[in-house]
Amino acid sequence: MARALSFTAGQLFLRQQAMHVVCWRQIHRCMSQGSSRGGSPGKGGPKRKVAVLGAAGGIGQPLGLLMKLSPLVTDLALFDIAGTPGVACDLSHVNTQAKVEGFAGDGELGKALTGCDLVIIPAGVPRKPGMTRDDLFKINAGIVKNLCKAIAEHCPKALVNIISNPVNSTVPIAAEVFKQAGTYDKAKLFGVTTLDVVRARTFYAAKKGIPVEGVDLPVVGGHAGITILPLFSQATPKMDMTEKEIDTLTKRTQDGGTEVVQAKAGKGSATLSMAYAGALFAEACLKGLNGQKNVIECSYVESTITDIPFFSSKVRLGPKGIAEVLGLGKLTAYEKKALDAMAKELKASIRNGIEFVKK
Numbered sequence: 001m002a003r004a005l006s007f008t009a010g011q012l013f014l015r016q017q018a019m020h021v022v023c024w025r026q027i028h029r030c031m032s033q034g035s036s037r038g039g040s041p042g043k044g045g046p047k048r049k050v051a052v053l054g055a056a057g058g059i060g061q062p063l064g065l066l067m068k069l070s071p072l073v074t075d076l077a078l079f080d081i082a083g084t085p086g087v088a089c090d091l092s093h094v095n096t097q098a099k100v101e102g103f104a105g106d107g108e109l110g111k112a113l114t115g116c117d118l119v120i121i122p123a124g125v126p127r128k129p130g131m132t133r134d135d136l137f138k139i140n141a142g143i144v145k146n147l148c149k150a151i152a153e154h155c156p157k158a159l160v161n162i163i164s165n166p167v168n169s170t171v172p173i174a175a176e177v178f179k180q181a182g183t184y185d186k187a188k189l190f191g192v193t194t195l196d197v198v199r200a201r202t203f204y205a206a207k208k209g210i211p212v213e214g215v216d217l218p219v220v221g222g223h224a225g226i227t228i229l230p231l232f233s234q235a236t237p238k239m240d241m242t243e244k245e246i247d248t249l250t251k252r253t254q255d256g257g258t259e260v261v262q263a264k265a266g267k268g269s270a271t272l273s274m275a276y277a278g279a280l281f282a283e284a285c286l287k288g289l290n291g292q293k294n295v296i297e298c299s300y301v302e303s304t305i306t307d308i309p310f311f312s313s314k315v316r317l318g319p320k321g322i323a324e325v326l327g328l329g330k331l332t333a334y335e336k337k338a339l340d341a342m343a344k345e346l347k348a349s350i351r352n353g354i355e356f357v358k359k
Helices: 009-034 060-069 084-092 106-113 133-154 167-181 194-208 243-254 256-263 272-289 333-358
Strands: 049-053 075-080 099-104 118-121 159-162 189-191 219-221 228-230 295-302 310-318 321-325
Touching: 049 060, 049 106, 060 075, 060 084, 060 272, 075 084, 075 106, 084 099, 099 106, 106 133, 118 133, 118 272, 133 159, 133 167, 133 333, 159 167, 159 272, 167 189, 167 295, 167 310, 167 333, 194 219, 194 228, 194 243, 194 256, 194 272, 194 295, 219 333, 228 243, 228 333, 243 256, 243 333, 272 295, 272 310, 272 321, 310 333
Parallel strands: 049 075, 049 118, 075 099, 118 159, 159 189
Antiparallel strands: 189 295, 219 228, 219 310, 295 310, 310 321
């Protein structure tokens, strides 16, 4: 025991630094495994500025931390109506390369956005017990609309990742705002549905007793209730599943947000897992921007693979955003039925978003 306490200050520092390196490698390995299998980030890559709008909130703070840890980010702008200078100061003490700056209030939004390559929007109110995503629409629609107006003015060429719910409506809202501003590029607008993928992979691996790190499983449709459709028939590694198992895991994936809201007993929603999922997708976008090949993720985007104008499916990411929207592949009878069942609700949510901007 005496020897264990005999480290010099220098030795302790080196041990702490080594632990930090190991910790970061574990975090980033997890993110890379959870995201696309498109390879690890290279050294000496291009400078990338990322903004998080809503950075003082329950999703925004852990998301900001994960972006600060990313070696792909050189400048990190944190914006919210208040509280962000403190969050930025806190994160600036983390010894990674990204330079962090906090911006608070509408007057500083333009400065936060100028020069951005990627904007992530988790801003808005979280779900509370008994709230539906339609309830959220009444509040969050206006927030997303105003933020997108600022994006159109200050960084019109940036990739935009929408986390704010209801994503089925807020992404069409963003599209309409950008169309009105003359800056819309369908290859640069994404609804972040990665949490549905993360949940489906986790539940599938747990049910089948296999390592989750090796699981790939697409989730298509939208980002609310029955519009969420995990394609367990396309999961890898392929495992036999009964129809009852498929139905149970599908419904659990669809109700994942409600499960967390109820577990937190009115004191929050899915903030930590959403931040993790948001960071996964943001990293995938940055990898694509940096020219990495075969970067594929599911996302809710403008689409023609069905008759639903916005739809989540696998997309190939590239230097200009979406390089290709991939098809659904072969579906089972269960999946075809679920796809048909979601269409009316998803189309209505899209219509609500478009009409909100046009009225």
